Amino acid sequence: MSPSTRDRPAKAPLSREAVLQAGLKVLRAEGIEGVTMRRVATELDTGAASLYVYVRNRQDLLNQMFDEVIGEIDLGDAPDPKRWRDQLTALLHASRVAMDRYPGIARVPLANVPTGPNAVRAADRMLGILRAGGVDDRSASWFVDVVSLYLNAASYETSIYVEEGREHDDVDEEIRDAFSQLDPADHPNITALMPMLTAGDGDERFDFGLQLMINGLLNTEPPKI
Amino acid sequence: MSPSTRDRPAKAPLSREAVLQAGLKVLRAEGIEGVTMRRVATELDTGAASLYVYVRNRQDLLNQMFDEVIGEIDLGDAPDPKRWRDQLTALLHASRVAMDRYPGIARVPLANVPTGPNAVRAADRMLGILRAGGVDDRSASWFVDVVSLYLNAASYETSIYVEEGREHDDVDEEIRDAFSQLDPADHPNITALMPMLTAGDGDERFDFGLQLMINGLLNTEPPKI
DNA sequence: ACCTGAACACCGTTCAAGT
DNA sequence: ACCTGAACACCGTTCAAGT
Numbered sequence: 017m018s019p020s021t022r023d024r025p026a027k028a029p030l031s032r033e034a035v036l037q038a039g040l041k042v043l044r045a046e047g048i049e050g051v052t053m054r055r056v057a058t059e060l061d062t063g064a065a066s067l068y069v070y071v072r073n074r075q076d077l078l079n080q081m082f083d084e085v086i087g088e089i090d091l092g093d094a095p096d097p098k099r100w101r102d103q104l105t106a107l108l109h110a111s112r113v114a115m116d117r118y119p120g121i122a123r124v125p126l127a128n129v130p131t132g133p134n135a136v137r138a139a140d141r142m143l144g145i146l147r148a149g150g151v152d153d154r155s156a157s158w159f160v161d162v163v164s165l166y167l168n169a170a171s172y173e174t175s176i177y178v179e180e181g182r183e184h185d186d187v188d189e190e191i192r193d194a195f196s197q198l199d200p201a202d203h204p205n206i207t208a209l210m211p212m213l214t215a216g217d218g219d220e221r222f223d224f225g226l227q228l229m230i231n232g233l234l235n236t237e238p239p240k241i
Numbered sequence: 242m243s244p245s246t247r248d249r250p251a252k253a254p255l256s257r258e259a260v261l262q263a264g265l266k267v268l269r270a271e272g273i274e275g276v277t278m279r280r281v282a283t284e285l286d287t288g289a290a291s292l293y294v295y296v297r298n299r300q301d302l303l304n305q306m307f308d309e310v311i312g313e314i315d316l317g318d319a320p321d322p323k324r325w326r327d328q329l330t331a332l333l334h335a336s337r338v339a340m341d342r343y344p345g346i347a348r349v350p351l352a353n354v355p356t357g358p359n360a361v362r363a364a365d366r367m368l369g370i371l372r373a374g375g376v377d378d379r380s381a382s383w384f385v386d387v388v389s390l391y392l393n394a395a396s397y398e399t400s401i402y403v404e405e406g407r408e409h410d411d412v413d414e415e416i417r418d419a420f421s422q423l424d425p426a427d428h429p430n431i432t433a434l435m436p437m438l439t440a441g442d443g444d445e446r447f448d449f450g451l452q453l454m455i456n457g458l459l460n461t462e463p464p465k466i
Numbered sequence: 467a468c469c470t471g472a473a474c475a476c477c478g479t480t481c482a483a484g485t
Numbered sequence: 486a487c488c489t490g491a492a493c494a495c496c497g498t499t500c501a502a503g504t
């Protein structure tokens with residue numbers, strides 16, 4: 017005789033939403049390597065095979081999880097010609113913060129172009145800000161691509177340390193160690209620039225790259241297309 | 242009675258070099274996902290356990306393979322103040338070509354800062370070119386970081402298609418398909434810019450990003466460090 | 467329609483036993 | 486010192502059998 021449903025806590029029914037939330041929970045706690053079908057299934061008190069009703073495969077699960085993460089980004093207010101540069105910078109920083117909460121998720125948009133609803137909405141917003149700023153349509157189109165690659169790579173790189181449970185400072189020290197053992201005659205530039213190569217925190221360096229690209233945008237001919 | 246060594250082809254003895262070459266052969270043919278310890282061992286007619294004399298683990302094997310790939314890059318002639326910009330562009334294009342020959346290898350430098358001899362030599366050369374061009378030391382130091390993230394992300398993205406056996410054109414079509422199904426009212430900018438968003442080949446787009454960053458470098462204050 | 471256990475074909479890494 | 490087979494603890498995915 018099976019116990020009445022009254023006597024045991026109701027098990028939440030499976031759903032696409034439940035699978036995604038379980039996946040995101042594992043991702044936050046253990047990083048992208050920890051997001052295995054079996055691990056996510058355990059979180060839902062079921063077996064891996066049960067997930068295949070809601071996702072096509074692991075890659076599809078990760079793609080859908082990525083779009084959820086992008087959905088957390090505050091897109092800010094409507095594009096404003098007077099504040100476009102600040103709006104663009106804010107949007108990109110917000111994107112980085114959102115992705116950094118989920119260690120390794122940035123590998124997903126590097127591995128295939130995102131076409132989820134939230135990713136598409138964010139891309140459209142970025143294009144809107146650039147156009148509000150008077151940026152040429154051709155430059156704006158390609159800029160979104162370029163800056164997204166940079167954003168994703170930057171987030172992926174920092175999140176890897178999180179996943180490995182190492183501190184950014186420890187990694188810095190390792191790099192300094194490796195560089196300081198180099199023969200100065202063979203590596204005059206690295207030797208001379210050592211202090212600057214590892215200076216600044218991740219955010220400062222990321223922002224430097226962003227400003228570089230935005231200033232470049234204002235000083236580069238649109239592509240001939 | 243074992244046959245005389247005369248009677249059978251000598252099996253090449255294992256060595257660090259042999260393991261790396263076997264790994265690179267598998268990488269070229271099957272992409273980074275195909276580079277498993279077991280697969281590389283098979284290439285050497287042995288078992289996976291035998292590789293652990295020469296590499297600490299799979300990540301270490303990939304790190305060492307990456308440095309071999311970087312070793313294939315032609316660093317060009319000595320930094321020349323008159324030609325620094327062309328030299329910089331050429332070095333970055335050569336880096337991309339080298340990595341693109343090995344599908345997915347670009348994920349390695351995204352996952353941990355490369356400190357192999359060839360990677361360090363290439364970084365020193367890039368710094369040398371920037372300094373020859375009169376770029377401020379602080380800007381040069383951070384620029385190497387920024388442009389490397391971009392380079393690695395760009396190479397990783399294109400190589401993923403290779404690994405999946407898909408053509409770049411097919412992917413383009415998929416993206417166009419996804420975009421054309423969007424509600425124009427919700428996505429006015431993507432809709433308006435559709436033709437440009439997917440225009441140009443990978444090389445043109447990559448070069449646009451490079452010129453953006455170099456022009457940005459010439460129009461951005463050095464970081465305050 | 468949804469869920470499940472078991473099976474299949476893989477992984478990386480370790481270790482005792484060999485040479 | 487180097488090499489190996491076997492074992493351990495995992496994977497993603499499929500499928501027949503259940504409800």
